[in-house]
Amino acid sequence: MSPALKAPAQQTSHPPSSFPPSWQIPSPSRIRPATPPVPDPGGCAPRIPRIGLNGPVRTRRTGRPRPDPAENWSRRMHLDHTHSGPAALSADAHRPDGTRRALRVGLGGPVGSGKTATVAALCRELRDQLSLAVVTNDIYTREDAEFLLREAVLPPERISAVETGACPHTAIRDDISANLEAVEDLEDAVGPLDLILVESGGDNLTATFSKGLVDAQIFVIDVAGGDDIPRKGGPGVTTADLLVVNKTDLAPYVGSDLARMAADAKAQRAELPVVFQSLRGETGVADVAAWVRGRLAAWTA
Numbered sequence: 226m227s228p229a230l231k232a233p234a235q236q237t238s239h240p241p242s243s244f245p246p247s248w249q250i251p252s253p254s255r256i257r258p259a260t261p262p263v264p265d266p267g268g269c270a271p272r273i274p275r276i277g278l279n280g281p282v283r284t285r286r287t288g289r290p291r292p293d294p295a296e297n298w299s300r301r302m303h304l305d306h307t308h309s310g311p312a313a314l315s316a317d318a319h320r321p322d323g324t325r326r327a328l329r330v331g332l333g334g335p336v337g338s339g340k341t342a343t344v345a346a347l348c349r350e351l352r353d354q355l356s357l358a359v360v361t362n363d364i365y366t367r368e369d370a371e372f373l374l375r376e377a378v379l380p381p382e383r384i385s386a387v388e389t390g391a392c393p394h395t396a397i398r399d400d401i402s403a404n405l406e407a408v409e410d411l412e413d414a415v416g417p418l419d420l421i422l423v424e425s426g427g428d429n430l431t432a433t434f435s436k437g438l439v440d441a442q443i444f445v446i447d448v449a450g451g452d453d454i455p456r457k458g459g460p461g462v463t464t465a466d467l468l469v470v471n472k473t474d475l476a477p478y479v480g481s482d483l484a485r486m487a488a489d490a491k492a493q494r495a496e497l498p499v500v501f502q503s504l505r506g507e508t509g510v511a512d513v514a515a516w517v518r519g520r521l522a523a524w525t526a
């Protein structure tokens with residue numbers, strides 16, 4: 226896909242949700258109580274966290290306990306635990322029963338660039354044609370999952386939250402076990418699924434997803450973060466399967482030069498696609514949704 230510049234568009238508000246009240250944010254009794262925050266180990270120390278699980282249901286794949294589907298939207302990595310075994314890897318395109326698993330697409334990028342907003346928009350755009358689910362990653366909260374629940378972009382049982390407790394890239398690149406459990410549990414609970422979106426917590430330009438966790442990755446930056454971001458490069462900008470330059474509607478207000486960003490992105494990425502997007506604009510997430518559909522067509526071919 227060649228770079229597509231979008232004209233700054235007028236601000237619009239999201240249409241009110243048409244979903245029934247039962248799809249709104251769970252009552253406090255369904256929210257697992259937060260444990261006290263785990264002290265930051267200091268920077269990005271390579272701690273291997275393990276997911277906390279509860280509930281009587283066991284996964285078909287591992288036999289380990291799985292949260293009740295009603296609680297499946299929230300889980301937490303326990304950072305007081307380490308293990309010496311290899312990190313889980315699951316790049317196999319098939320499930321144990323031989324059926325093809327869902328395509329997994331990761332969304333990463335700096336804090337506040339618009340990852341959650343893009344995930345929400347993708348859910349609204351694709352949910353009528355595809356069976357999809359979402360895993361969110363936050364450091365100490367479940368805010369991204371709560372936002373998606375409040376917006377009722379999907380039924381609650383299709384949204385799962387991982388609390389990373391440390392630098393977000395540790396959970397999407399270094400020890401992916403909590404996220405792998407989350408995607409596999411979602412497929413067990415509400416599958417078969419066509420697509421699972423895995424949203425990383427906001428991180429820096431070096432954050433990328435393990436190929437054992439996702440099949441394709443989208444890196445979301447925004448024009449307000451500075452129009453020199455594409456020039457600075459980093460693995461997210463240079464290697465992501467799709468680079469999204471979000472919030473183009475803000476370019477005139479923050480003095481960002483979109484043509485320069487497009488040229489720098491082209492220099493860094495060669496033929497890899499770039500989408501310039503404003504979720505406030507008329508076309509919204511349409512280009513990214515088209516890219517996802519293309520990946521899905523290749524996945525299921």
Ligand SMILES: Nc1nc2c(ncn2[C@@H]2O[C@H](COP(=O)(O)OP(=O)(O)OP(=O)(O)O)[C@@H](O)[C@H]2O)c(=O)[nH]1
Binds near residue numbers: 335343
């Ligand atoms: N003007 C404008 N605002 C946007 C756009 N996309 C997202 N936003 C706003 O930017 C803010 C941050 O968006 P989020 O989707 O929460 O960003 P995020 O990358 O998920 O943030 P973290 O999870 O904290 O890293 C929110 O207030 C969004 O409404 C856009 O295209 N244009």
